[in-house]
Structure formats: C-alpha cells, structure tokens
Amino acid sequence: MNDGLAVALRDVSKQFKAGVTALTGIDLEVQAREFISLIGPSGCGKSTLLRIIGDLIEPSAGSVEVNGKPAHRARLDHDYGIVFQEAVLYDWRTVGKNIALPLELLRWNREKRTARVKELLDLVELEAFADHHPWQLSGGMQQRVAIARALSFDPALLLMDEPFGALDEMTRERLNLELLRIWDASGSTIVFVTHSIPEAVFLSTRVVVMSPRPGRIAGIVEVDLPQPRTAHTREEPRFFELVTDVRERLAAGGVDLEGAA
Amino acid sequence: MSVAVVQQRLADWTAPLVVFLLGIVLWQALVAVFNVQEFLLPKPSVIAQTFWDERSSLWHAGIYTFKEALGGFALGSGLGILSALIFAAFRPLGTASMPFAVAANAIPIIAFAPIMNNWFGLLNPFSKMAIAAVLCYFPVLINTRRGLTAVDPRAIELMRSYAAGRAEIFRRVRIPASLPHLFAGLKIASVLSMIGAIVGEYFGGPTTALGVTILNASAYTNFPVAWAGIVLASAFGILFYGAVAAAERLATPWDPSRRESHTD
Numbered sequence: 001m002n003d004g005l006a007v008a009l010r011d012v013s014k015q016f017k018a019g020v021t022a023l024t025g026i027d028l029e030v031q032a033r034e035f036i037s038l039i040g041p042s043g044c045g046k047s048t049l050l051r052i053i054g055d056l057i058e059p060s061a062g063s064v065e066v067n068g069k070p071a072h073r074a075r076l077d078h079d080y081g082i083v084f085q086e087a088v089l090y091d092w093r094t095v096g097k098n099i100a101l102p103l104e105l106l107r108w109n110r111e112k113r114t115a116r117v118k119e120l121l122d123l124v125e126l127e128a129f130a131d132h133h134p135w136q137l138s139g140g141m142q143q144r145v146a147i148a149r150a151l152s153f154d155p156a157l158l159l160m161d162e163p164f165g166a167l168d169e170m171t172r173e174r175l176n177l178e179l180l181r182i183w184d185a186s187g188s189t190i191v192f193v194t195h196s197i198p199e200a201v202f203l204s205t206r207v208v209v210m211s212p213r214p215g216r217i218a219g220i221v222e223v224d225l226p227q228p229r230t231a232h233t234r235e236e237p238r239f240f241e242l243v244t245d246v247r248e249r250l251a252a253g254g255v256d257l258e259g260a261a
Numbered sequence: 262m263s264v265a266v267v268q269q270r271l272a273d274w275t276a277p278l279v280v281f282l283l284g285i286v287l288w289q290a291l292v293a294v295f296n297v298q299e300f301l302l303p304k305p306s307v308i309a310q311t312f313w314d315e316r317s318s319l320w321h322a323g324i325y326t327f328k329e330a331l332g333g334f335a336l337g338s339g340l341g342i343l344s345a346l347i348f349a350a351f352r353p354l355g356t357a358s359m360p361f362a363v364a365a366n367a368i369p370i371i372a373f374a375p376i377m378n379n380w381f382g383l384l385n386p387f388s389k390m391a392i393a394a395v396l397c398y399f400p401v402l403i404n405t406r407r408g409l410t411a412v413d414p415r416a417i418e419l420m421r422s423y424a425a426g427r428a429e430i431f432r433r434v435r436i437p438a439s440l441p442h443l444f445a446g447l448k449i450a451s452v453l454s455m456i457g458a459i460v461g462e463y464f465g466g467p468t469t470a471l472g473v474t475i476l477n478a479s480a481y482t483n484f485p486v487a488w489a490g491i492v493l494a495s496a497f498g499i500l501f502y503g504a505v506a507a508a509e510r511l512a513t514p515w516d517p518s519r520r521e522s523h524t525d
Contacts, residue, residue, distance in 0.1 A: 056418050075424055082422045088415045091515045092437045101433070102423045133515055 004068060006032045006157050006189035007053055012062030013214075014048055021214035022048045026062065028208065028217065032156070035183060035190045037200035037207045039246065040253075045215025046193045047161050053191060054082055054159050067156055078106065080157035081150030085165045087142035089134035089149075096121070096130035099149045106153055120148040123182060140171040147179070151186055158183075160192045164199070173231075176202055180229055197250075201225075201242045202234060209246055211253030218253030221246050303485045308492065311485035319474070319486075323493045326458050326471035329386045330501070333393020334454035338447055340394070341401030348402075349409035349435065350427075366399040370457065374464045383465040393457030397450035401443070408442025409435045441516045444509035451505045455498040 007030040014023040023045040030036050038046040051057040052064055055075040066074035074080065081102075089098045099120055100113045108116070121127050124144040126137075134142055143163055150158055163179075164172040176199060183190055194200050200207045204223050211218040223242055225233055233239055285305050291297070292304045299307065312319065344362070348355030374392050381388035412435055420430045462472025471490055478486035509516075 051418075054422055056421055075422065078424060080422070082419065084415050084419075086415065088413060088419055090416070090434065090437070091517070092440075092513070105423050105425055105429060105433075135515075135517065 004032055005065070006030045006034065006067060007191065008063075008065040009049075009053070010063045012049075012052060012059045012064060014045065014052065014057070015060045023052075023059075023215040025216055030189060030191060032189050033187065035180075035192065035203055035205045037192045037194055037204040038210060039194055039197065039200045039207055040210030040215070040218075040250070041195065041212055043215070044210040044212040046210050048215070049210075050082075050159050050161050050191060050193050054080060056082075074157075078102070078153050079155055080159055081153070081155040082159045083143070083146050083150045083161065083163045085162040087134065087139075087146040089142055089145055091134055093134075094130065095126065095132050095134065095137070095145050098134065098145060099152050102149065102152050116152060120152055123151070123185065124148045124178070140167050140175060143167065143175065144178070147182065151182065151188075154186070156188055158186075158188050158190045160190060162193050162195065165194070165196075172196075172199070177229075177231065179203065184228065197243050197246050198234065198239075201239060201246060202229060207242075207246055209249040209253060211250070219249040221249065300482055300484050303488055307485050308488045312489040312492065315486060315489060319471075319489060319493055322469055322471040322474045322490070323497055325386075325467075325469050326389075326462065326494070327455070327497045327501070329389040329458040329461070329470075330393050330454040330497070332386065332390035333457055334397050334450055334501075336390060337394030337397025337454070338401045338450050341398045341446065341450075342405050342443065344398075344402050345405035345409060345439075348406050350431065352410075355406065362399060362402055365395070368395070370396055370460060374461045377461060378464050378466075384467050389458045389461035389466065389470075392461040393454040396453040396457040400449040400453070401446035404442045404446030404449075405439055408439025411442075412438045440513045441509075444505065444513065447505050448502055448509070451501040452498045455494060455501060459494055 007028065009026050009028040012023060012026040013021070015021050026049060038049060040046050048057060052059050053066060053071060055064075055066075055071040064071040067077075067079050069077070069079075089095075090101070093101065096117045099117045103113045103116060117130065118127075121130055124147060126141060126144055126148070129137065129141070129145075134145065137145065147163070164175050167175065179190075180203065190203075192200075192203060201221075201223055207221040207223060208217055209219045209221065210216065221242060225236065225238055225242070289305050292302055303311075344358075348358060370392060373395060377388045377391045381391060409431075416434050416438070417430060420434055425433070459472035459475070462470045463476055466473045468474070468477070471494055475487050475490035475494070478484070478490065
C-alpha cells in the first residue's frame with residue numbers, strides 16, 4: 001500500500017473543559033503496515049488518543065497527521081475505519097446493509113456495493129448472515145460485522161477501541177487470530193486500544209505503554225515475535241518475556257499491578 | 262410468523278378477553294341483583310339492544326366524529342413531528358422553545374374548547390380538529406424529539422468517521438432511530454384525538470356528531486343511548502390505536518420489543 005508514516009503525533013495534549021488533563025506531550029510515529037497497540041489502565045487517555053487520530057476529538061495542542069495529511073483532511077478522505085468496544089450496528093439495517101452503509105455514503109452504486117459486501121462477508125466468515133438483523137447475531141459475530149464495515153471502503157488505517165473487550169476469552173482469542181489474518185490480507189495499518197497485556201503482545205509489532213494522570217507514553221516495547229503469529233505464539237518463552245516487559249513498564253509508569261492501595 | 266408465535270399471540274389475548282367477558286357478566290348480574298335504576302347504570306344487555314336499534318344514527322355520528330379526530334391527529338402529529346425535527350436540528354432553538362410547548366400542554370383543554378368553537382364556528386368540523394390537534398401535538402413532539410436526540414453517541418461518531426455531514430446523520434441515523442419513540446407518541450395521540458373531538462362537541466356542534474348525541478341523550482335522560490355512544494367512542498379510539506400499532510409493526514420490525522429469534 002502506501003509507504004511512510006500512517007500516523008504522526010507531535011507534542012499532542014488534550015485538556016477537557018473541566019480542567020482535566022487527559023493527555024500530555026504525546027509523540028508517536030506509526031509506520032505504514034504496523035500493528036500498534038495502545039495499552040494502559042482506565043484514565044490513561046488511550047481511547048481519547050485514538051479519537052484524536054480519527055479527528056473525532058480535537059487536541060488542545062500539537063499536530064496530528066494521518067497518511068501525511070492533517071487528521072481532519074484524512075477523515076474527510078475516508079482514510080481510516082473505526083471499530084468500538086460495542087459493535088454499534090444499526091438495528092434497522094440488515095448485516096449486509098450495515099456493511100454497505102459507508103459505501104452508500106461514498107455513492108457507490110448498488111452492484112458494486114453488493115459485490116463488496118459479499119467479499120467482506122467471506123472475509124469475516126459470515127457469508128450466510130447477510131440478511132440477518134444485528135440482534136440475531138452473537139456478540140462475537142456482531143463485532144466481526146463491525147470490522148467488515150470498517151474495512152468496507154478499504155481504508156489504509158484501522159482504528160480499534162478495545163474491540164474484543166466485551167467478549168469472552170475464547171471468542172477473543174479466535175478473533176485475535178482472525179484479525180491478524182485480515183490485517184495481513186488487507187495490507188492496512190492498525191492502531192489498537194486494549195487493556196489486556198497478552199492481547200497487545202500477541203497482536204502487535206509494537207506496544208505503546210501509557211500511564212495515567214496525565215496520560216502520557218511511559219515506554220514502547222518492540223515485539224520481535226516471528227510473523228505470522230499462531231496459537232502457539234502464546235506458548236513461546238519470548239511471548240512471556242515480552243508480557244513481563246510490558247507489565248514492568250506499566251508498573252514503572254505508576255500503574256498499580258499489585259492491588260495495593 | 263411461525264405457528265408457535267401465532268399460538269403465543271392467541272394465548273396473550275385469551276386472558277384479557279376472559280377478564281372482559283367476566284366483567285360484563287358481573288356488571289349484568291350486579292345491576293339485576295341490586296335492582297339498580299337504569300338512569301344510574303343500564304344493564305349491558307340494554308346498552309347492546311339500544312346500540313343495535315340506533316345503529317344507523319350512532320354509526321354516522323361515530324364516523325363524523327372520527328373524521329374530526331383523524332383530521333386533528335394528522336394536524337397535531339404533523340406539527341409535533343415538524344417541531345421535533347426543527348428543535349433537534351437547532352438545539353438552542355429547541356431549548357428556548359420547550360418551556361412554551363410545556364406551557365401549551367398545561368392549558369386545560371376544556372377551557373380551550375369554547376374558544377376554538379368561537380374562532381372557527383360551532384358547526385365547522387375544523388373547530389373540533391383544532392382541539393384534537395392541540396391534544397396530539399405535545400406527546401408526539403416530546404417523544405419524537407427524545408428519539409431524535411437520544412441516539413448512542415458512538416453511532417454518531419461512526420457516521421462522522423465516514424465524513425457524513427449533519428444532514429446525512431439525520432437521515433440515516435437520527436430519523437430511523439427515532440421511529441419507535443415517534444410511534445409511542447402517535448399511539449398516545451390516536452386515543453387523545455378521539456377524546457379531543459368529543460370534548461369539543463360537548464361545547465356545541467351539529468346533532469350528527471357523537472359527542473352531541475351523547476350530551477343530548479343524557480339531557481333527555483335517555484341513558485342507554487348515552488352509554489351506547491360512549492361504547493362506540495371507545496371502540497373508535499381502540500381501533501385507531503390498533504391501526505397505529507399495526508403501522509408501527511410494519512415500520513419498525515427491528516424494534517427490540519418485537520424480536521422473535523436469537524442465535525448465539
């Protein structure tokens with residue numbers, strides 16, 4: 001796809017009206033084709049940062065570039081797709097029509113839309129569910145529809161805000177593998193917010209460790225596990241070393257992992 | 262709809278129907294046993310007989326009044342929906358206007374009826390439509406506005422991520438999301454519109470109107486006719502409500518309250 005920087009954040013900070021500093025001094029560069037995880041405890045501003053990249057929230061200071069353009073321009077150019085913790089599917093639309101919604105906004109004709117929806121349903125293995133309504137699907141299936149919808153217009157960047165956080169552990173691990181397959185097939189860059197250390201290590205090429213009050217980057221862990229990752233990756237000694245590394249950086253950043261007051 | 266669902270629906274209706282029939286039987290029995298005077302409370306059998314004897318004039322009166330109710334419903338609900346759209350699109354205007362809508366709703370409709378009759382003429386059906394419209398306006402406005410504004414913020418964020426503008430967000434998210442609320446308002450309005458038309462007729466109207474029929478029958482102590490008129494008015498209200506509820510099922514088959522199957 002495109003080479004160069006997918007995301008460039010320079011000295012980004014965010015103060016909310018109530019005087020709360022959500023983020024301060026964020027510098028981060030994400031290369032195209034990377035899989036970056038943002039990890040940290042609640043209140044570290046990781047979801048806010050994701051929304052700033054997506055131009056859904058404006059930063060108080062600093063510059064944000066996506067695919068080499070200002071974030072606002074990138075949003076208007078459909079440069080990214082986004083997935084939230086809940087699938088946020090529109091109940092009045094079938095699964096197929098939910099996936100087609102961004103394409104309708106892009107004024108694709110019906111024929112092109114139908115063909116693309118079929119491709120995407122194949123990709124997320126929901127071929128048989130095009131005419132179902134969202135509530136007829138399980139949580140994991142709904143989240144796959146949300147991912148297919150985010151990928152529908154083939155954006156270079158995929159922003160994901162704890163997309164598997166509400167799912168059970170087995171479904172989560174299965175969707176982790178599926179996401180890596182999609183990442184590989186689509187050639188996109190992924191910025192992934194999570195609060196699960198093993199999930200971040202398993203998925204990512206780099207893990208950005210954040211600490212709270214005010215939200216800032218406490219450290220970055222390069223994940224040198226071989227690609228492609230498989231179910232066995234989670235059993236390798238290197239996997240556990242990296243998990244420990246991320247945990248220690250979280251602790252060093254002032255995150256209480258001992259449960260002490 | 263599967264056989265099981267049809268059976269379930271029938272079962273849902275059985276209990277209310279049994280209660281209704283028991284109530285009628287009890288009414289008939291108590292009036293007979295305690296020898297209640299007819300002007301106080303006629304027996305259901307007498308009301309039914311009167312209904313049958315007077316069916317032609319009652320039916321015409323009912324249709325006349327129902328047309329007034331329908332006109333008022335269309336007018337009041339239409340204005341309610343329009344106001345809700347404007348208030349939701351221009352939030353400061355909505356905030357500034359809502360107290361006046363609340364105040365308008367607090368006007369006792371009884372006090373309003375003679376004024377409408379005076380403005381538009383006793384025999385002009387529009388005077389009754391105006392009263393029904395005032396009653397319908399508020400519940401439709403409140404419910405629709407709530408439906409348009411109380412949308413999951415992430416559903417809006419998602420649309421913004423697709424570079425959708427305010428008009429697109431309205432058309433593709435806010436309006437469809439508001440439909441269950443809109444129908445909740447319309448169902449209330451359907452019943453209120455019949456009440457509004459009859460209240461208006463109590464302050465004067467053509468003798469072909471149901472409200473005037475009930476009023477005159479009472480004045481001449483012909484209470485079985487008055488009761489038959491009340492039953493007919495209720496029947497129209499219930500049927501109108503049912504029609505709106507049926508339209509709701511067609512328009513929002515996806516509403517959570519009507520979901521039939523789940524796979525997991």
